[in-house]
Amino acid sequence: MAAAPVWSVDPRTGNPREQVAVEATAEEVDRVVRAAHAVRDALADRTVRAAFLRTAADLLAGAKEAVVATADAETALGATRLTGELARTAAQLRAFAEVVEEGAFLDIHIDHEDAGRTPPWPDLRRWKIPLGVVAVYAASNFPLAFSVPGGDTASALAAGCPVVVKSHPDHPATSELTASLLRRAAATHGLPEEIVGLVHGFEAGVELVRHPLISAAGFTGSIRGGRALFDAAAARPAPIPFHGELGSLNPVVVTEAAAAERGEQIGAGLGGSMTMGAGQFCTKPGLVLVPAGENGDALVKTLTATVGDTAPAVMLDHRMRDAFIAGVRERAALPDVEAPVTPGDGGAHAVASGFLTVPASRLAEDGPHEALLEECFGPVTVVARYGSEDEIAAVLGRLPGNLTATLHISGEEEAGGAAPLLAALTPLAGRVLVNGWPTGVAVAPAQHHGGPYPSTTSTSTSVGATAIERWLRPVTYQSTPEGLLPPELHDDNPLGLPRRVNG
Numbered sequence: 001m002a003a004a005p006v007w008s009v010d011p012r013t014g015n016p017r018e019q020v021a022v023e024a025t026a027e028e029v030d031r032v033v034r035a036a037h038a039v040r041d042a043l044a045d046r047t048v049r050a051a052f053l054r055t056a057a058d059l060l061a062g063a064k065e066a067v068v069a070t071a072d073a074e075t076a077l078g079a080t081r082l083t084g085e086l087a088r089t090a091a092q093l094r095a096f097a098e099v100v101e102e103g104a105f106l107d108i109h110i111d112h113e114d115a116g117r118t119p120p121w122p123d124l125r126r127w128k129i130p131l132g133v134v135a136v137y138a139a140s141n142f143p144l145a146f147s148v149p150g151g152d153t154a155s156a157l158a159a160g161c162p163v164v165v166k167s168h169p170d171h172p173a174t175s176e177l178t179a180s181l182l183r184r185a186a187a188t189h190g191l192p193e194e195i196v197g198l199v200h201g202f203e204a205g206v207e208l209v210r211h212p213l214i215s216a217a218g219f220t221g222s223i224r225g226g227r228a229l230f231d232a233a234a235a236r237p238a239p240i241p242f243h244g245e246l247g248s249l250n251p252v253v254v255t256e257a258a259a260a261e262r263g264e265q266i267g268a269g270l271g272g273s274m275t276m277g278a279g280q281f282c283t284k285p286g287l288v289l290v291p292a293g294e295n296g297d298a299l300v301k302t303l304t305a306t307v308g309d310t311a312p313a314v315m316l317d318h319r320m321r322d323a324f325i326a327g328v329r330e331r332a333a334l335p336d337v338e339a340p341v342t343p344g345d346g347g348a349h350a351v352a353s354g355f356l357t358v359p360a361s362r363l364a365e366d367g368p369h370e371a372l373l374e375e376c377f378g379p380v381t382v383v384a385r386y387g388s389e390d391e392i393a394a395v396l397g398r399l400p401g402n403l404t405a406t407l408h409i410s411g412e413e414e415a416g417g418a419a420p421l422l423a424a425l426t427p428l429a430g431r432v433l434v435n436g437w438p439t440g441v442a443v444a445p446a447q448h449h450g451g452p453y454p455s456t457t458s459t460s461t462s463v464g465a466t467a468i469e470r471w472l473r474p475v476t477y478q479s480t481p482e483g484l485l486p487p488e489l490h491d492d493n494p495l496g497l498p499r500r501v502n503g
Helices: 026-038 046-062 064-075 079-102 151-159 172-188 202-210 223-235 256-279 294-308 318-332 368-373 389-396 419-428 465-471
Strands: 005-010 015-022 108-111 124-130 133-137 163-166 196-199 214-220 242-245 251-254 287-291 338-341 354-359 380-386 402-408 429-434 472-478 499-501
Touching: 005 064, 005 172, 015 172, 026 133, 026 163, 026 196, 026 202, 046 064, 046 079, 046 151, 046 172, 064 079, 064 172, 079 151, 079 465, 133 151, 133 202, 151 163, 151 214, 151 465, 163 202, 172 196, 196 202, 202 214, 202 223, 214 223, 214 465, 223 242, 251 256, 251 389, 251 419, 256 287, 256 294, 256 380, 256 402, 287 294, 287 389, 294 338, 294 354, 294 380, 318 354, 318 368, 318 380, 354 368, 380 389, 389 419, 402 419, 419 429, 465 472
Parallel strands: 108 499, 133 163, 133 214, 163 196, 214 242, 251 287, 251 402, 287 380, 354 380, 402 429
Antiparallel strands: 005 015, 108 124, 124 472, 338 354
């Protein structure tokens, strides 16, 4: 049987653009993984690794016109959005180059022998080493920043791990193009191109996580798909870490005082955040608790105007569009749910932005309204009108884990009055915001992009310097002669690395 073709499709028309590859068979996945495993030692030199990452960033930036045009043609995300995403992706690669050079990620600890202790201590030297080949599952909604050249790939390569990327079917041409740029960067520094593998196809993704030479996996996508891969990773004879980002509602709480102080401003900001990128951000605010009464009414009025003025948008593919239309129709039909701006079908290949309102008390009870507490991918949010802080607490108590949780407060509440609400939101998310919107995720050392399940399957982050920790494991050498130790663990610290000695 001939291998199934992989087509690049224009979501604006639904028409195939070009065949870019064929789906990988189990034998092809095995070949690509074994090739990556065979060259894993090529990434041992940190200086070369850092230079490679910088060259990869430069090549991506230099190919901006082709990369943006290709990505837009098969995602409809628009040149402006994709140009910004490309800049973010290149900056992320450069940031990891700095992490590699600085060396703190090695987490070196040295405790010299101390015979005077009770009991005595032997000489102990601890650092972190790469896990091995990492499987990366590209995201649909970020064809650059969370796909082939994105954060999982960049952090794994920075850790010294080759990668095999399973492309997303919504942007296979972009995947092929960006993979070729990464391989060119590798060749520039004498590295084998096999350090970046690429496979296509659903079955290839399953084979990949099951392969015995895959040491860890990173995933961004749906709860259903991610959980299936997570379970497969755990069911292996030798289970592996599976760092998955699966889904997030990203709740927002607006206090009565904040609505009174700047309700219209909050309403406009919410409208912009929830419709950004056709609502296809993993950090889209999907549930907003707004006070009942005239102050909350003013917020909702501005939100209505903002969302009502938003033009129909094209989603990434027809399956997502169909799921969005069906999902909002089901939610809008629930008792006591209203749609000030009706979300749903926006015409051929497009969707209309909108939002739903519901009394918060409905969300605090068992029943069909629980559907409103589940992520709906696309340009829609749920505004829950509360009458008391007890209702806020009741709703928050029913929420699953999230990437983000946001609190909008007044100037007076900044002095500490909102502390109980902030404390209530903190267990729900990995990033807690005050008076902002969660859709932007800064690539910064202090960033955390992760949260309690189902937002992620581990406590790690996929954005920021500490994302590298996912692909490392600690090793301690005990009573080992210096001549046998790696230079990083020598007493004279010949590489000038950050480390902790004797406590």
